Amino acid sequence: MEKFTTHSGRVLPLRRSNVDTDQIIPAVYLKRITRDGFEDGLFAAWRKDPDFVLNLPRYQGATVLVAGPEFGTGSSREHAVWALQNYGFRVVISPRFADIFRGNSLKGGLLTVELPEDVVERIWALTDSDPDAEVTVDLQSRTVDFANESVDFDLDDYARWRLLEGLDDVGLTLRHTDSVDAFESARPSWMPRTVA
Amino acid sequence: MVARAEPRTLAEKVWESHVVRRAEGEPDLLYIDLHLVHEVTSPQAFDGLRNAGRRVRRPDLTLATEDHNVPTLLIDRPIADPVSRTQVEALRKNCAEFGVPLYPLGSDDQGIVHVVGPQLGVTQPGMTVVCGDSHTSTHGAFGALAFGIGTSEVEHVLATQTLPLKPFKTMAITVEGELPADVTAKDLILAVIAEIGTGGGQGYVLEYRGGAIEKLSMEARMTICNMSIEAGARAGMIAPDATTFDYLRGRPKAPSGSDWDAAVHWWSSLPTDPGAVFDREVVIDASRLRPFVTWGTNPGQGLPLSAAVPDPAQIADPAARSAAERALEYMDLVPGTPLSEIGVDTVFLGSCTNGRIEDLRAAAAILQGRRVADGVRMLVVPGSVRVRLQAESEGLDQVFTGAGAEWRHAGCSMCLGMNPDQLAPGERSASTSNRNFEGRQGKGGRTHLVSPQVAAATAVTGRLTSPADLAGIPGSSTVNA
Numbered sequence: 293m294e295k296f297t298t299h300s301g302r303v304l305p306l307r308r309s310n311v312d313t314d315q316i317i318p319a320v321y322l323k324r325i326t327r328d329g330f331e332d333g334l335f336a337a338w339r340k341d342p343d344f345v346l347n348l349p350r351y352q353g354a355t356v357l358v359a360g361p362e363f364g365t366g367s368s369r370e371h372a373v374w375a376l377q378n379y380g381f382r383v384v385i386s387p388r389f390a391d392i393f394r395g396n397s398l399k400g401g402l403l404t405v406e407l408p409e410d411v412v413e414r415i416w417a418l419t420d421s422d423p424d425a426e427v428t429v430d431l432q433s434r435t436v437d438f439a440n441e442s443v444d445f446d447l448d449d450y451a452r453w454r455l456l457e458g459l460d461d462v463g464l465t466l467r468h469t470d471s472v473d474a475f476e477s478a479r480p481s482w483m484p485r486t487v488a
Numbered sequence: 489m490v491a492r493a494e495p496r497t498l499a500e501k502v503w504e505s506h507v508v509r510r511a512e513g514e515p516d517l518l519y520i521d522l523h524l525v526h527e528v529t530s531p532q533a534f535d536g537l538r539n540a541g542r543r544v545r546r547p548d549l550t551l552a553t554e555d556h557n558v559p560t561l562l563i564d565r566p567i568a569d570p571v572s573r574t575q576v577e578a579l580r581k582n583c584a585e586f587g588v589p590l591y592p593l594g595s596d597d598q599g600i601v602h603v604v605g606p607q608l609g610v611t612q613p614g615m616t617v618v619c620g621d622s623h624t625s626t627h628g629a630f631g632a633l634a635f636g637i638g639t640s641e642v643e644h645v646l647a648t649q650t651l652p653l654k655p656f657k658t659m660a661i662t663v664e665g666e667l668p669a670d671v672t673a674k675d676l677i678l679a680v681i682a683e684i685g686t687g688g689g690q691g692y693v694l695e696y697r698g699g700a701i702e703k704l705s706m707e708a709r710m711t712i713c714n715m716s717i718e719a720g721a722r723a724g725m726i727a728p729d730a731t732t733f734d735y736l737r738g739r740p741k742a743p744s745g746s747d748w749d750a751a752v753h754w755w756s757s758l759p760t761d762p763g764a765v766f767d768r769e770v771v772i773d774a775s776r777l778r779p780f781v782t783w784g785t786n787p788g789q790g791l792p793l794s795a796a797v798p799d800p801a802q803i804a805d806p807a808a809r810s811a812a813e814r815a816l817e818y819m820d821l822v823p824g825t826p827l828s829e830i831g832v833d834t835v836f837l838g839s840c841t842n843g844r845i846e847d848l849r850a851a852a853a854i855l856q857g858r859r860v861a862d863g864v865r866m867l868v869v870p871g872s873v874r875v876r877l878q879a880e881s882e883g884l885d886q887v888f889t890g891a892g893a894e895w896r897h898a899g900c901s902m903c904l905g906m907n908p909d910q911l912a913p914g915e916r917s918a919s920t921s922n923r924n925f926e927g928r929q930g931k932g933g934r935t936h937l938v939s940p941q942v943a944a945a946t947a948v949t950g951r952l953t954s955p956a957d958l959a960g961i962p963g964s965s966t967v968n969a
């Protein structure tokens with residue numbers, strides 16, 4: 293996984309709540325067996341509308357998506373994270389994320405930042421007046437800076453450390469194989485197995 | 489969920505009994521007892537293993553089936569869509585290479601992953617169960633801690649049979665009183681989601697409890713736990729009891745003999761202790777519930793079928809108001825229209841929410857002796873091959889086809905429209921599945937979530953209808969089962 297320390301970029305304001313994973317990437321785009329190429333499917337249904345915010349020239353090249361609450365509800369498809377990343381987003385800001393989406397994004401190096409609704413409103417207002425305004429997200433200090441504001445955000449130390457170091461969870465866990473062996477040897481023998 | 493001698497909840501007991509490693513400042517490393525795999529969320533995970541030269545640690549605790557993508561017609565021919573075919577073939581190749589047991593299309597044990605696990609008896613109380621699919625919460629009906637994971641986590645479980653996890657909070661949803669005779673588990677869970685909202689369960693494991701839950705069959709309990717994710721929760725659970733044990737006894741993968749006794753002894757210790765404290769509690773009065781349907785584009789936008797399409801102007805919260813406005817525009821609905829006057833083109837009976845044998849029986853009982861309305865297409869898609877075979881042995885397929893419905897092969901089908909079973913743009917469905925998101929069942933399609941009973945009654949009249957409103961439309965009330 294790529295390391296994440298700090299990122300500055302322009303904002304795509306997505307003024308919708310409950311942006312579910314079927315909107316982020318519809319099921320028909322999930323058939324690919326690689327991790328790339330999912331940008332075609334990003335917001336595929338909404339993108340048909342030329343006035344959809346992703347299509348507006350003033351927001352081209354934005355790398356920070358700022359959306360309403362309950363972003364990423366719905367399915368566990370990590371393709372939603374890949375689609376956002378493949379399209380070029382590095383950060384998503386929302387007042388509240390669905391749990392699985394948030395877990396997937398932090399594992400995959402897409403930083404999801406929860407900020408209060410009034411802060412989200414102010415970022416939207418800023419980009420309305422100046423689409424070139426940048427937001428800076430600093431993972432070291434856990435702050436988001438825009439205009440003259442600096443706002444703290446929460447992220448647990450462990451997730452932050454993994455992102456800063458770009459560490460792969462499987463590699464981390466394989467350091468503890470002894471503990472897994474010990475746990476397994478104590479499991480009841482009657483627990484089900486899938487092969488005869 | 490920290491270790492303590494105090495009274496503990498069901499979720500805390502299952503969590504504590506699976507901690508492989510606990511260290512200050514790190515997530516707990518939890519052992520995973522069962523990992524279910526399907527074609528859509530696994531190919532990149534197997535690739536990850538291959539690239540790193542890793543193996544699957546416990547193929548014998550892993551089970552794969554083909555469900556999301558597969559056709560429900562002509563299943564003996566090669567899959568027509570080449571991209572779907574590639575994905576299914578990738579699963580077959582990966583399972584063969586890594587030694588993972590697979591029930592492919594054509595096998596008697598193929599079906600929707602969350603229907604297959606319980607019917608094999610491989611889902612048991614007190615287990616940790618994961619799958620790259622959010623509706624893994626279904627398995628919580630057995631008192632298992634079961635939740636959906638992303639593809640990176642699928643790879644992690646394949647490689648290590650564990651997952652690093654931050655503790656969940658616990659929420660009790662106590663359903664008191666008795667459900668009215670015409671109110672189903674689906675109505676109940678839709679009402680719960682409307683009550684707590686699509687984000688209300690965020691960060692929580694929900695435990696459904698109380699008299700109304702204890703009386704439910706295992707299949708109804710699965711319907712409830714299935715939709716926990718629609719309330720934003722990671723998992724839903726119901727304490728194991730005699731109903732659970734009766735369901736499991738004799739299943740192919742259930743323990744037997746003295747193992748059975750040992751298992752029941754442990755399972756019986758799992759229910760939440762008296763006095764255990766939940767982080768949040770919600771109480772629902774079952775006796776006041778009515779058949780429930782959704783009118784909007786998220787599962788929290790639902791109302792009793794006797795109500796009318798809401799007027800966004802009456803919604804105080806600005807975010808909820810604009811969401812309702814958007815939803816009504818997408819759904820092409822006018823405020824004030826009685827829900828029971830909304831006409832549909834398609835009725836979908838199936839999915840991991842309502843594709844089990846009891847669901848098919850309930851719908852068939854209503855369709856017996858009646859006809860699907862002219863101009864309405866009804867798809868009946870059993871949740872698994874075993875469900876299909878059972879239904880055929882009871883003659884249910886004859887009831888469905890006799891009424892003019894289509895009898896299909898098992899899979900996810902129109903629940904997510906990844907295969908050819910889709911709504912056309914602008915078409916409207918009554919669907920027993922779990923998500924009414926924009927375009928979920930096909931681009932531009934409009935979905936109303938309903939119970940199997942409402943689905944069947946709706947098929948008869950062509951508009952959203954509760955079975956009680958079929959009085960006067962001739963039909964037999966029972967099925968020869």
Ligand code: SF4
Binds near residue numbers: 555556839841899921
């Ligand atoms: S039936 Fe629907 S919800 Fe269930 S696993 Fe399949 S696609 Fe997901």
